[in-house]
Amino acid sequence: MTTLSTPGPTLGVVGGGQLGRMLAEAASPLGVDVLVLDPTTDCPAAPPARDQIVAEFDDTDAIRDLAERADYLTFEIELADQDALERIERDTGVPCHPKPATLDLIHDKLVQKRALADAGVPVPDFREVESPGDVADALDDLGAPAMLKARTGGYDGRGNIPVDEDTDHAAALAEVGGEGNAMVESFVDYERELSVIAVQGDDGTAAFPVGENVHREQILRETVVPARTSDDVRDRARDVALDVLDVLDGRGVYGIELFEHADGSISVNEIAPRPHNSGHWTIEGAHSSQFEQHVRAVLGWPLAATGLRGPTAMANLLGDGTDSRDAAIADVDAILEAPGANLHWYGKRETRPLRKMGHVTCVQTADESVGDLLAGARTLRDSIAFD
Amino acid sequence: MTTLSTPGPTLGVVGGGQLGRMLAEAASPLGVDVLVLDPTTDCPAAPPARDQIVAEFDDTDAIRDLAERADYLTFEIELADQDALERIERDTGVPCHPKPATLDLIHDKLVQKRALADAGVPVPDFREVESPGDVADALDDLGAPAMLKARTGGYDGRGNIPVDEDTDHAAALAEVGGEGNAMVESFVDYERELSVIAVQGDDGTAAFPVGENVHREQILRETVVPARTSDDVRDRARDVALDVLDVLDGRGVYGIELFEHADGSISVNEIAPRPHNSGHWTIEGAHSSQFEQHVRAVLGWPLAATGLRGPTAMANLLGDGTDSRDAAIADVDAILEAPGANLHWYGKRETRPLRKMGHVTCVQTADESVGDLLAGARTLRDSIAFD
Incomplete structure (x- = not known):
């Protein structure tokens, strides 16, 4: 009770x-x-x-x-x-919650990928690498080019270096943190990046509808829901995300980034043990938000309904120009005036290029398609100006 | 900008x-x-x-x-x-904002009703009364029974006394605050209580869809949207609410309670110069909430879209039992588990009988009617228990 x-x-x-x-x-x-x-x-x-x-x-x-x-x-x-x-x-x-031990899995991508693979969750092929010779062997096994990744400390694409036979393997290894901190992952040629916000409750699990993510310069720019793919693929993505929860310890919301391959199969890219940027759309687009779900889950309360209220698009508002401690100002009239647009401004004290300063979410007010909503969110995002 | x-x-x-x-x-x-x-x-x-x-x-x-x-x-x-x-x-x-002078209109119901009547806004007939003789005269003019009202200091029905020829007019007058603080209003035989959350912006006005209110013991119990009446009546209610804004000074959200009469005509009952309990449904039920609108309006920002996201019912969670400073506890599992139900708990430190402790809002998740949503909200409200 x-x-x-x-x-x-x-x-x-x-x-x-x-x-x-x-x-x-x-x-x-x-x-x-x-x-x-x-x-x-x-x-x-x-x-x-x-x-x-x-x-x-x-x-x-x-x-x-x-x-x-x-x-x-x-x-x-x-x-x-x-x-x-x-x-x-x-x-x-x-x-x-989540259990602190779960951070082990998150901090070390090699440990994470091994745990997922051991549990039967599809992940790209990978090899632990300690030396330049290991990198060459991994390229032989996995094919070239492949991705050399820092096991720990990577974020928003930092710590990922594409490598092939001609790369200076020693230099690349040093750049991702050297021996003991590297893995090579097969290059994933994906159709689409998807994400599922999944929740481990006290007594059961839940997942929000599958989102489609657009990255540029390895930073999330937009998420649209539902993802523009087949029902089969969406169902598969959801099932994989729920399987991932079995590997994680503790209640809470997990942001699970996935690749959709050309054949419609799914593999897991990254896991965040917390609400995730690609789930911000849930605040207005779903019957409950990922943040409410996280609070409920951590407290051991019953989970809320995760259904879609309507097609939704979210665009990040990223800092541009130069670093600024005081003068960051955005002209937000277009966002404030657009029907169905919802502004979220994080109140950060300092702007930096590509820093996440806020986001805008567009929900359906008439019969706009997901594509219309995405186009609208992009236009609104591009309408703001930083000083 | x-x-x-x-x-x-x-x-x-x-x-x-x-x-x-x-x-x-x-x-x-x-x-x-x-x-x-x-x-x-x-x-x-x-x-x-x-x-x-x-x-x-x-x-x-x-x-x-x-x-x-x-x-x-x-x-x-x-x-x-x-x-x-x-x-x-x-x-x-x-x-x-609203302008402090607007509080004059709100504090004194006689001043308010006069200002509305002068502006052509429909209000029940009323008379200023200073003495028991005035009360008798007012009953002759307006018909009996009628409502003797305190001009100032009334709240949630306190300060309203029904009077007819047999009432002790002197005693009733004393009970509402005596000479200089009383008015008599004709008894309103209404079909339905409606309310409109209207907004005065810097550059224009807006109104949320018309709600239907259910009172018991003169305290609001539930609001459902859209109000279960004709399009004509809803349009008329909205027009009257927007006319009321002309009488008020300053930007912001106003909660305007209305009566729908048997012939479909509308009259104004009360005005709140602020977000109102009957507009809590907007948080989940409309494209923006009355609270966001109030912030935007006071700051002089563009107003947000006020359209309905779907049929919605709101039920207040009122304290029952006895006063309690520490031990107020509600079993909220049913509310937390119901799809489409949204809990709002105000974090008050003390429960009192009929005190507003929170509310629950039910939004459409399938094809429930407004009546279904109201029944659901009532069931959820009745499921909680205070200790």
């Missing part, structure tokens, strides 16, 4: 970026207070959260303080300190 | 109840920080607001502090101090 007290429960969140901000926005209607820990004073999540603890992500005393002031713990960044969370969960009895 | 800075603008709100809470929840996605002033420590709006100033609603120094820390001022309670707001707006140059 789920009960709501006055005051309600408090959710402690390691990380206070835009994901923490949207978690706090989603927690409030449920009567749940959010407390965030983040090293940046006035982090994006600070205004809608009840309070912020200003501390580094690996500050054990501060995480302990967070736990002592909270009823549940979670994290919105992979940088969260797994050992500290595990120890503090044990010492304080305040449950942390 | 609307611009969004980093950090964004701050909206100062006098009052920090559930309306302030939902304002803060709606402001955050827009990048707008909310600062509330409320005498109750840890008021419902405190968690999602950036900060709370703990002070009485008529504490001039505190309101001045609020203005100095904000870019715009508004209020979410009629108890806001009109004179203080007017003076502080003039002194600080921080604009307050």
Whole structure:
């Protein structure tokens, strides 16, 4: 039996970026207070959260303080300190979800791919590589070109280098962090990038409708839902995503990025143990948002309905121009005036090129197709100007 | 041209109840920080607001502090101090919307009804009454029974007394506050109670689809949208609500309660110069919420689309049993598990009988009718238990 007290429960969140901000926005209607820990004073999540603890992500005393002031713990960044969370969960009895051990799988792409492959989840072929000779052997096995990847520390495409027989393997290996931090993955020739926001609840799982992602310069630009592919492919993507949950430990929302291959088969690309940029569309486009689901799941509450309210397109609003601490200003009239457009502005204190400053979501108000909505979201995104 | 800075603008709100809470929840996605002033420590709006100033609603120094820390001022309670707001707006140059003078119209029902009648807005017949003899005269003019009303200080039906020839007019007059505070209004035999959430923007007006309200013990229990009446009546209700805006001064959302008469004509019952309980359904049921609209309007931003996303029913979750400071707990499993149901829990620190503790909104997930959604919302409302 789920009960709501006055005051309600408090959710402690390691990380206070835009994901923490949207978690706090989603927690409030449920009567749940959010407390965030983040090293940046006035982090994006600070205004809608009840309070912020200003501390580094690996500050054990501060995480302990967070736990002592909270009823549940979670994290919105992979940088969260797994050992500290595990120890503090044990010492304080305040449950942390996902389980800190899951961060192992996330931090190390080789460990992650092995676990998925062992569980029968389709992933691109891969090899552990320690030396330039291993890279050459892997290219023989997997075909060239292939992708040399940092096992740990990669983000938004950083740490991925295409390699073939002519590449300086030693130099490439050094660039991704050297021996002990590298793997080679077969080059994936995909038709489409998909993603599924899946949820592990206390008593069952759920998945939102399959989204289609558009990346440029290895950064997510847009997501549209439903993905413009066949029902079969969408069903397969959903099934694979739910299979991935079996490999992960702990309740919560997971963002699962997938490749759709030319033959309609699916493989897993990356997993985020938290709400994901490609699930922001759920705020307006689904019967519940990924953020509400994460709050419910972490607290052990029943999960909410994940059905689509209507075709939806989301476009990120990325910083352009130069770094700016104070003067970032966007002309948002077109976004504010468009019917069915929803602005999300993260309140970041500083603009940087390609930094995620906000997003816009377009939902169907008449009979627009997914393509129309995507075109509309792009036009709105392009209408803003940064100073 | 609307611009969004980093950090964004701050909206100062006098009052920090559930309306302030939902304002803060709606402001955050827009990048707008909310600062509330409320005498109750840890008021419902405190968690999602950036900060709370703990002070009485008529504490001039505190309101001045609020203005100095904000870019715009508004209020979410009629108890806001009109004179203080007017003076502080003039002194600080921080604009307050709606204009404080509008509170005059709201505080005094006689002044309000006169202003509406003068503007050609349909209202029930009324008479100012100063003495028991005036009450008898009014009954002769308007017919008996009629409603004796307090001009000021009434709320949720308090201050309304039905009177006829046999009533002790002197005693009734004393009960509503005596000479100088009374009016008699003709008894309205209505088919249906409707309400329209209307918005005065910087450059135009808008109105959400017409809702149908169900009251019991003079407290709003449920709202369903669209109202179950004819298109003609809905159009007329919308037109009357937009006419009401002409009488009011300042930007913002106004909740306008209306009567639908047997002949399909409309008259105005009450006006709230703020988001209203009968507009809570907009959070999930419309393309924008009344709270987002209020933020946009007060800031002078373009208004958002007000179209219906689908039939919607909202039911208030009211405190029952006895007063309780700590132990109020509701079993919310049925609400959390119902597809299309959305919980809003206000985080109040104390339960009292009939106190608004939260609400549940049911949106269409398949092809449920408005009646089905209302029945569903009532069942969910009745499933909760307070300790």
